[in-house]
Amino acid sequence: MSETDFQSPNHRILQSFQADGILPVWKPAGWTSHDVVAKARRLLRMKRIGHTGTLDPMVTGVLPLCLGRATRLVEYLQELPKEYEAVMRLGIATDTEDMSGQTIERQERVDVTEEQVRAALALFVGTIEQVPPMYSAVKVDGKRLYELAREGREVERNPRNVTIHALELLRCELNGPEPEIHFRVVCSKGTYIRTLCVDIGKALGLPATMASLVRTMSAHIRSESCLTLEQIESAVEAGKLHELLIPMDRAVRHLPAHTVAAEKAEQALQGQKLSVRAVSPAVEALGLIRLYSPDGQFFGIYEREEHKGYIRPVKVFLPHL
Numbered sequence: 001m002s003e004t005d006f007q008s009p010n011h012r013i014l015q016s017f018q019a020d021g022i023l024p025v026w027k028p029a030g031w032t033s034h035d036v037v038a039k040a041r042r043l044l045r046m047k048r049i050g051h052t053g054t055l056d057p058m059v060t061g062v063l064p065l066c067l068g069r070a071t072r073l074v075e076y077l078q079e080l081p082k083e084y085e086a087v088m089r090l091g092i093a094t095d096t097e098d099m100s101g102q103t104i105e106r107q108e109r110v111d112v113t114e115e116q117v118r119a120a121l122a123l124f125v126g127t128i129e130q131v132p133p134m135y136s137a138v139k140v141d142g143k144r145l146y147e148l149a150r151e152g153r154e155v156e157r158n159p160r161n162v163t164i165h166a167l168e169l170l171r172c173e174l175n176g177p178e179p180e181i182h183f184r185v186v187c188s189k190g191t192y193i194r195t196l197c198v199d200i201g202k203a204l205g206l207p208a209t210m211a212s213l214v215r216t217m218s219a220h221i222r223s224e225s226c227l228t229l230e231q232i233e234s235a236v237e238a239g240k241l242h243e244l245l246i247p248m249d250r251a252v253r254h255l256p257a258h259t260v261a262a263e264k265a266e267q268a269l270q271g272q273k274l275s276v277r278a279v280s281p282a283v284e285a286l287g288l289i290r291l292y293s294p295d296g297q298f299f300g301i302y303e304r305e306e307h308k309g310y311i312r313p314v315k316v317f318l319p320h321l
Contacts, residue, residue, distance in 0.1 A: 018046075020068035020317075021245030022077075022219070026226035027055050027063040039229060040065055043236050052077040052219050053189070058100060061215030062226055070248050072315050076288075076301070077251060081165055081186050083217035086210060088181040088197040093207035097133045097194035105207040110179055112204055114172045117181055120203040121167050129159040130195050163188040164196075180211060219251060248317065249290055249298040257290045258283060258302075265293050269318060273310045274302075283311055293319075 027036050033054045040049050050071040052064045061084070066074050091110040094101035170182040181200075185193065194210045201208020216223045227235070227244060235241040249257075258279040260268045268274060268291060276283040283289060283304045289311065291299040300316040 018068070019242050019245055020070050021247055022070055022073075022221070022251045023065040023067055023232070023241075023245055024221045024226045025063045025065050025232070026223065026228050027060055027215075028229065029058055029060050032057050033063060036063055036229070037065065040232070043229075043233055044241070050074045053082065055215060056098075056213075058098075059213045059215065061213075062218040062221055062223055063215075064219045064221050064246075064251075066251075067245065069317055070251065072317075073248060073251055076255075077219040079189055080219050080254065081188060081217075082191075082215060083184065083186045083222075084193050085170070085182070085184050085214045085216055086193050086197065087212045088183065088200060088208055089178050089211040090181065090201060090204070090206045090208050091178045092209055093198070093201070094209045097192075097198050098210040098213075101209075107207055108177065110177065110206060112174060112179060112206065114169075114174065116204060117172055118169055120200050121169055121183065123203055124196065124200060125164050125167050127161055127163050128199075130162050130192055130199070131159050132157050133192055133195050160190060162191040164191070184216075186217075220253065221246070247298070249292075252290060252301065255288050255290045255301065256285075257292060259292045259294060260299065262294045265299075268299055268302075268313070269316060271313045271316055273312045276304060276309055276311055279311070288314065 023040065025036060025040070027033065031039075033051050037049050037051055041047060044067070046067065048068050048071055050066045052066065052074055055061060055063055064077065066072075066077070089099070090112060091107045092103060093105040095104050096102075164185060164187050166184070166186040168184040170184055172182070173180045185191075185196065187193075187196075193213055197208050197210040214223075232241065232244075235244055258281060260274065260279050264274055264278045279289075279291065286304050286306055288301055288303050291302045291311075293299055297319050298317060301314045302311045303314050304311045
């Protein structure tokens with residue numbers, strides 16, 4: 001992408017943007033996730049920006065950017081389920097498992113019913129095994145699979161467990177030589193939708209490939225909440241981008257919220273361990289929590305460990321002075 005992409009005619013030099021939070025971006029087609037981060041860094045004049053999950057260049061959709069101290073939350077946001085809407089094309093297979101690749105198999109006649117499609121989709125709900133595609137960023141012996149694929153090499157890949165939380169048929173277009181299946185999927189981190197399309201095709205006894213993909217939800221953020229790059233630039237120039245950021249604690253709202261007692265607040269910020277009874281409600285379950293001050297400031301992420309009666313700090317966010 002060039003420096004002038006999405007640059008307004010009256011572009012002016014802006015001061016560095018100073019804020020912590022999640023910027024909900026709609027990634028356009030043709031951009032890598034790195035392109036979007038680089039563009040945001042130029043627009044905001046800030047370096048500390050990270051994204052919460054890579055999208056292939058031709059895939060559009062939700063790409064949350066973590067700004068400032070919110071980059072410390074990337075690991076938690078990446079673990080959350082993601083939602084996609086995909087179109088699978090039957091009767092054709094490619095080396096990349098999507099329409100960007102070379103055709104490696106074609107079936108002239110495709111006979112399939114909606115009932116068969118529904119039955120095949122049902123097989124993939126739950127924990128399944130996937131073999132990462134050769135055109136992926138997975139490393140084998142220190143080299144990316146897509147680098148090996150470009151050299152014309154194919155290597156053995158170990159299957160991985162992923163979870164398909166929901167798989168819903170949106171519509172079937174079964175007439176014509178290459179029928180298309182539109183579906184919605186909610187899945188765990190690390191799921192390859194391209195590979196899911198191929199595997200569904202195998203369940204139908206047909207070659208298949210992914211024709212298109214849109215990510216409609218990531219890190220709790222849905223498509224309707226996202227901003228285009230043009231909208232972000234306009235907000236920066238108007239000095240209103242702060243109003244559009246998702247607060248850090250809202251981004252991890254899947255973690256239970258607790259409030260520290262006033263007399264223990266300083267100890268919490270100093271990174272000291274606290275009794276599970278020093279917060280309200282008392283922390284009964286194991287795992288991560290959000291901790292707040294008595295006046296509602298987000299202190300960070302803490303954790304109760306197994307068989308221990310205290311919580312320990314994991315990520316502490318000191319209040320801005």
